[in-house]
Amino acid sequence: xxxxxxxxxxxxxxxxxxxxxxxxxxxxxxxxxxxxxxxxxxxxxxxxxxxxxxxxxxxxxxxxxxxxxxxxxxxxxxxxxxxxxxxxxxxxxxxxxxxxxxxxxxxxxxxxxxxxxxxxxxxxxxxxxxxxxxxxxxxxxxxxxxxxxxxxxxxxxxxxxxxxxxxxxxxxxxxxxxxxxxxxxxxxxxxxxxxxxxxxxxxxxxxxxxxxxxxxxxxxxxxxxxxxxxxxxxxxxxxxxxxxxxxxxxxxxxxxxxxxxxxxxxxxxxxxxxxxxxxxxxxxxxxxxxxxxxxxxxxxxxxxxxxxxxxxxxxxxxxxxxxx
Amino acid sequence: xxxxxxxxxxxxxxxxxxxxxxxxxxxxxxxxxxxxxxxxxxxxxxxxxxxxxxxxxxxxxxxxxxxxxxxxxxxxxxxxxxxxxxxxxxxxxxxxxxxxxxxxxxxxxxxxxxxxxxxxxxxxxxxxxxxxxxxxxxxxxxxxxxxxxxxxxxxxxxxxxxxxxxxxxxxxxxxxxxxxxxxxxxxxxxxxxxxxxxxxxxxxxxxxxxxxxxxxxxxxxxxxxxxxxxxxxxxxxxxxxxxxxxxxxxxxxxxxxxxxxxxxxxxxxxxxxxxxxxxxxxxxxxxxxxxxxxxxxxxxx
Numbered sequence: 001x002x003x004x005x006x007x008x009x010x011x012x013x014x015x016x017x018x019x020x021x022x023x024x025x026x027x028x029x030x031x032x033x034x035x036x037x038x039x040x041x042x043x044x045x046x047x048x049x050x051x052x053x054x055x056x057x058x059x060x061x062x063x064x065x066x067x068x069x070x071x072x073x074x075x076x077x078x079x080x081x082x083x084x085x086x087x088x089x090x091x092x093x094x095x096x097x098x099x100x101x102x103x104x105x106x107x108x109x110x111x112x113x114x115x116x117x118x119x120x121x122x123x124x125x126x127x128x129x130x131x132x133x134x135x136x137x138x139x140x141x142x143x144x145x146x147x148x149x150x151x152x153x154x155x156x157x158x159x160x161x162x163x164x165x166x167x168x169x170x171x172x173x174x175x176x177x178x179x180x181x182x183x184x185x186x187x188x189x190x191x192x193x194x195x196x197x198x199x200x201x202x203x204x205x206x207x208x209x210x211x212x213x214x215x216x217x218x219x220x221x222x223x224x225x226x227x228x229x230x231x232x233x234x235x236x237x238x239x240x241x242x243x244x245x246x247x248x249x250x251x252x253x254x255x256x257x258x259x260x261x262x263x264x265x266x267x268x269x270x271x272x273x274x275x276x277x278x279x280x281x282x283x284x285x286x287x288x289x290x291x292x293x294x295x296x297x298x299x300x301x302x303x304x305x306x307x308x309x310x311x312x313x314x315x316x317x318x319x320x321x322x323x324x
Numbered sequence: 325x326x327x328x329x330x331x332x333x334x335x336x337x338x339x340x341x342x343x344x345x346x347x348x349x350x351x352x353x354x355x356x357x358x359x360x361x362x363x364x365x366x367x368x369x370x371x372x373x374x375x376x377x378x379x380x381x382x383x384x385x386x387x388x389x390x391x392x393x394x395x396x397x398x399x400x401x402x403x404x405x406x407x408x409x410x411x412x413x414x415x416x417x418x419x420x421x422x423x424x425x426x427x428x429x430x431x432x433x434x435x436x437x438x439x440x441x442x443x444x445x446x447x448x449x450x451x452x453x454x455x456x457x458x459x460x461x462x463x464x465x466x467x468x469x470x471x472x473x474x475x476x477x478x479x480x481x482x483x484x485x486x487x488x489x490x491x492x493x494x495x496x497x498x499x500x501x502x503x504x505x506x507x508x509x510x511x512x513x514x515x516x517x518x519x520x521x522x523x524x525x526x527x528x529x530x531x532x533x534x535x536x537x538x539x540x541x542x543x544x545x546x547x548x549x550x551x552x553x554x555x556x557x558x559x560x561x562x563x564x565x566x567x568x569x570x571x572x573x574x575x576x577x578x579x580x581x582x583x584x585x586x587x588x589x590x591x592x593x594x595x596x597x598x599x600x601x602x603x604x605x606x607x608x609x610x611x612x613x614x615x616x617x618x619x620x621x622x623x624x625x
Contacts, residue, residue, distance in 0.1 A: 023379035023390055025563040026485035026531075126562075135488060135532050137551055186339035187347050232499065233354025233384065233525030236506045242354045243483065243492060243526065245381045245388035247341030269383060269485035271507070271524055277342035305343040306393060313394070 002067045003116070003151040006100065009061035011212075014120050014139035014151075016052040018264065019128035026268045029248060030130035030138060033213060033264055033287035034111055037075035039316060040167060041115030043323045044072035044092045046159050051119030052129035054145075056112040058290065060103025061145065063114075065095045070117035070159040074167075076109025076175065076288060091166040109175035109288040118156030132265060134214075165323055171315065175288045178204075181261075182282050182300045182308065187250060187274040188241055196223035200259070200275065200297065207293045208258065213265040216286065218295060223256045225273065235271060243271040249278040251297075261286065281308035336409060338402050343393050346401050349386040354525050358385045359482045359494060360604040363420060363568055364412040365405065374404070382567045383483040384492060384526070419601050424478070424570040424622045426596035427529070429520045430581040431455070431471050431542040436519050439512070440540045446510040454539040458505045458522065473503065474541070474573065477615050479527060480607075481569040489531035489549035491565035496611050496618075507537035518544045520573070527573070531563075545576075545584035546593055556594045564595070570602065570618060598622050 005012075015038065018031025032038035032055055042051050054061075060078050073080045073089045080087045081102045087093050089112075095101060103112065122129050122140050131139025140149060189197065205218035225238040233242045239254050246252070246262050252272040253259045261278055263286070278286060279300065289295060300308075337349040348365075351358045359382075366382040369389070376396025381388045391401055412418070432455065444450040449457045459470035479493035495502060507523040512535060515521070519530045521538030528538060531549035548565055550558040557564050565571070576584075587593035598621050606614045 021378050022488075023388075024381045024484065025561065026488040026490055134534065135549070135551060184340045184342055187341060188349065190337075231351075231353030232502065233494070233504070234352075235504070235524035240507070240524065242352065242385045243486075243524065244349065244383045244386045245347065245483075245485065247345035247347065247388065247390075249342050249344075267486045268381070269483065277340070277345065279342050280344050302340050302343065302398060305340075306397075309343055309393065 001150040002065060002069060002153040004064040004066060005145050005147060005149040005151070006062040006064055007147055008145040008149070009056055009103070010059040011057040012061045012145045013055050013131040013133070014052050014122050015055045015130045016128055017050045018130050019126050019132070019138065022126060023268055027126070028132070028265050028268055030132040030213075030264050031128070032113065034075055034113070034284040036173065036284040036312065036316065037111070038113045038115075040090070040319055041072045041074040041113045043320045044074070044090070044162070044165060044167070045070050045115045045117040046162050047115060047117065047119055051115070051154065052122065053116065053120060054114040056103065056114060058106055058110060060112065063101045065097060065099050065101065067097045069095050069153065070156070070162055071095055071101070072115045073112055074115070075112040077107040078109075078112045079104040079107070088166070090172050092162045092164060094160060094163045110290040111287055116153055117159045117162075118154035121152040121154045134265060167319055168322070171319055173284070173288075178294045178296075179285055179289050180296050180298055181286055182279045182305065183251065183276040183297045184279060184302060184305055185276040185299050187247070187276060189275040191225050191241070191273040192253070192275055193224050193226055196225075197275070199223060201299055203296075205259065205295045205297070207289055207291050207295060209291045211289070211291055213263055215260045215262045215266050216289070217258050217260045219258050221257075223253050223259070225256065239273055240271045241273050243269055245269045246274060247277050249280065249283055250274045251276050251278070263287070279305040279308060281305070281312045338405070340398055341388065343398070344390055346389045346391065346398050346405070347386065348388070348405060351385045354385050354494065355499065356480065356494065356496065356604070356608060357415070359480065360415045360418060360420075361412060362387045364415050364418045365408050368408050368412065369405070374401070377401070381485065383485070384494065415604055418604055420568050420604065422568040422570060422600055422602050423566075423597045424572065424600045424618055426622060427544060427571045427573050428546065428576045428580065428584060429542045429544050429573045430576050430578065431475075431520075433543040433581070435516050436540040436543050439514060439516055439519070442514075443508070443512040446508050446512060448506060448509055455541050458503070458539050458541075461505065462503050471541075471575065473501070474527070475575045477612070478570050478572040478618055481565050481567055481571060482526070484563065484565055484567060487532055487534065489563035489565065490528055491548060491569070491571070493527040493571055494525060495527070496570070496607055496615055498611055505539050508539070511535050511537035515540070516543060518547060520544055543581075545581045546588055546595065554591050555588065568602070570600065572619060572622060596622065
């Protein structure tokens, strides 16, 4: 045992790169919502890629360390404090047995990540340590952390030489209350009228309180479907289709209002018309938006999506290189 | 039997689901034929073991593939999928190595009844039960006749998902006998685990407790998801149903329900099931005759 949870914060879960490759049985990937911040945290503490960390949402926990450890906090600006003393983010820190790590109020972004040298050592379930709370599997007992929980750490050896390493300023993402997300229009987008598709792309949407690991719901416009005689098996509502698969990041519009972007813990399929998908490189940015933030969706083609993905991959490789 | 033979399928729509998914809608309308085609294509793709393919998800009238675009360009996959589609042709002679499974269900059980009464304000017709409503809008004289139709012919598992292990099932009957019902006006916030429900043209068994919008008809005593993998049928996977399985929903009374629950709880339950080579063209040509044969395989010696 190495971390004792004195208070859990609003929603703190164990996450890694996710339970990939199980979509066909209806298992969503789970995993860190902002992969960039999560991975950079692992680089800072010298972990193998894929070591499990904590995803901290909106309001931070109070954690007591029962042995010395090397840690880093990345992602949303929720300033960490060690025994009440403010400590930097995006930088490798050392904590000693008996130290208490707390977090100040959220200043921007939505999710912080705590990486600990050796990784959080919870049992592996279907090749991942990620928590999937809906059916209670993975992570720490299949649920968010609670008061009194105790977490073990993986073997780390001496990593004290890493303390003080930091991500350079230009590489640290800036989170704003106005975000643009790039989408590839497609899937069942033929169900929306042309005017509605235009409106979807021209509206500044507001993140509603329904914004979590399952998905983000937005308000601010009203979209209409092309009238059709509903095909066999689809059900009567114009928003319904014959149930099909939902990609991670896909956007659906139940009832024509309040588009929803499905995220890491979402359902894998269903009967609502989907109109496009947020590109993988922008899911990190989406994960750092919160209720009342503004979001615009910009249509891009596959080439731009792949270029953005490649740019993000290069940036992460550069950071990793600089920290090795 | 010509009215049972379905018309040609339209041109498939190929689409990118962001940079990590390829989504292929074979038809907007559900039919057995389109699902057989989705299965023929995804089975073939599975056999090819292409580098960069991460998940292959057949669904009702479509399918989806998750890829690692750093390894496999979405356009390269789409080119190959179009070739496989052409090879699959009109699925003449396509065989499906599958299982036929006995799935007991207690219709009008007390638990789903309590649930559907609690959410009456979210239903199209608050004055009746989900079964009475569904029977009426599908032109049945009584709910008993409607239940007899649901339990009278087996079903094809056409998709797994929504949540882990939930099977979508489409009945092996001619198009004019297919049941169709709307989903609730507003979804329920609660559905019991193992509820037997119906929405659009599909029957499902809810694998976990949770929200849901399908009409509720009954409860299955046996699970479709066993996260702890304690039952024999779940040794290889936490999920029992597989796309292409043939499920026969068999009506049971409370006594058998309790008996099966006991076996599930002491870990001795096992589904009655037989291996079976399913011939889609026979199911399309004369479903009722073929169903008799399928049930003979399941329940015969």
